[in-house]
Amino acid sequence: MADSSRIFLSPPHMSGAEQAYIRKAFDENYITTAGQNIQDFEKELCQKFSANYAVALNSGTAAIHLALRVLGVGTGDEVLCSTFTFVATANPILYQGATPVFIDSEPDTWNMCPEALEKAIQERLQLGKKPKAILLVHLYGMPAKLDEVMNVANRYDIPVIEDAAEGLGSTYQDKALGTFGAIGIYSFNGNKIITTSGGGALVTDNASLAQKALFLGSQAKDPAPHYQHSEVGYNYRMSNISAGIGLGQLGVLEERVQQRRKIHEFYQQALSPITTIHFLPELPGGFSNRWLSCITLDPDQTITSEKLRQALERENIEARPLWKPLHQQPLFAGNPFYGGSVAENLFNLGLCLPSGSALSPEQLEKITAVILKQFRSA
Numbered sequence: 001m002a003d004s005s006r007i008f009l010s011p012p013h014m015s016g017a018e019q020a021y022i023r024k025a026f027d028e029n030y031i032t033t034a035g036q037n038i039q040d041f042e043k044e045l046c047q048k049f050s051a052n053y054a055v056a057l058n059s060g061t062a063a064i065h066l067a068l069r070v071l072g073v074g075t076g077d078e079v080l081c082s083t084f085t086f087v088a089t090a091n092p093i094l095y096q097g098a099t100p101v102f103i104d105s106e107p108d109t110w111n112m113c114p115e116a117l118e119k120a121i122q123e124r125l126q127l128g129k130k131p132k133a134i135l136l137v138h139l140y141g142m143p144a145k146l147d148e149v150m151n152v153a154n155r156y157d158i159p160v161i162e163d164a165a166e167g168l169g170s171t172y173q174d175k176a177l178g179t180f181g182a183i184g185i186y187s188f189n190g191n192k193i194i195t196t197s198g199g200g201a202l203v204t205d206n207a208s209l210a211q212k213a214l215f216l217g218s219q220a221k222d223p224a225p226h227y228q229h230s231e232v233g234y235n236y237r238m239s240n241i242s243a244g245i246g247l248g249q250l251g252v253l254e255e256r257v258q259q260r261r262k263i264h265e266f267y268q269q270a271l272s273p274i275t276t277i278h279f280l281p282e283l284p285g286g287f288s289n290r291w292l293s294c295i296t297l298d299p300d301q302t303i304t305s306e307k308l309r310q311a312l313e314r315e316n317i318e319a320r321p322l323w324k325p326l327h328q329q330p331l332f333a334g335n336p337f338y339g340g341s342v343a344e345n346l347f348n349l350g351l352c353l354p355s356g357s358a359l360s361p362e363q364l365e366k367i368t369a370v371i372l373k374q375f376r377s378a
């Protein structure tokens, strides 16, 4: 049973335009992984984000997996990867039999630290192993330090995959996240800023990478009248139904970004009396979609982020800790890690507040009232 009184962290928010595209797919009987919606969705992704090629897929995880495949990441290779992220960023590295080498965050954007990245590259090179790729995450929609990271990547000639799953609609110097590296990936999972019910996409300016991703993601069928295969492929294509939902959602992406940014501003205003609560400001040139509004608390306070989370939960409000760094996950025990305790501290001190673009002013008031009350009664 759906619980209509619960305030969720980041639920889907339909525009109303989706069903016409779904109906069209039904009318034309293009229900599976071919059809006009897919073509139009890819075209619109390219136009909106100024990418040459887009491949619509059935998840962001699939997009990351294909990105690694087309860049030639295989068994025994190393991939430099942001530690402060959702596990879906790094799982595809394991699918390929490769090893994630985790890089800490810097405190200004919470994303990959360029200095730790360079140190990792130098040390891996000294060990005789050139990393195959850099998997750079733009967490919670906040652009990473792109100039610095791209600079390091270019200096050592290592391709960058941008995990912009949470960064759809964010820009750095007016350029869409996902279009700085060799390949960018997006997610349209139900909790992201827009959704296709479940889906993802890979974008690139490189024709052969795009072609190869499409080939591998559609079961790697060699050109022949019968089914002929010489490489392992995947069933990763987006369905024409999902693409229809995506078309209805892409039309309101800018609106969704503005709504989420407004929510972030509201929290900042409403919680400003509590001087131990902090928000992450944008750096010059950085424009965040504010996918999730996150706070961090000062250390050693009576009111911890977990106390706040529990207080909100008692009122049927969903809040969530920041991502637990991957280098601290049992799954990645023993993997190399470069950096200090930036990501670890964020995990210990942070909390994601409800950020859905359909949140009403009353719901926002309720959420902040619960938080303020914790501090007043402390």
Ligand SMILES: *Cc1c(COP(=O)(O)O)cnc(C)c1O
Pocket (backbone or CB within 6 Å): 058, 059, 060, 061, 062, 085, 086, 088, 089, 137, 163, 165, 166, 186, 187, 188, 189, 198, 199, 200
């Ligand atoms: C959601 C997410 C993914 C995975 O996308 P799916 O579409 O759920 O497979 C990857 N990376 C990050 C940072 C995400 O938040």
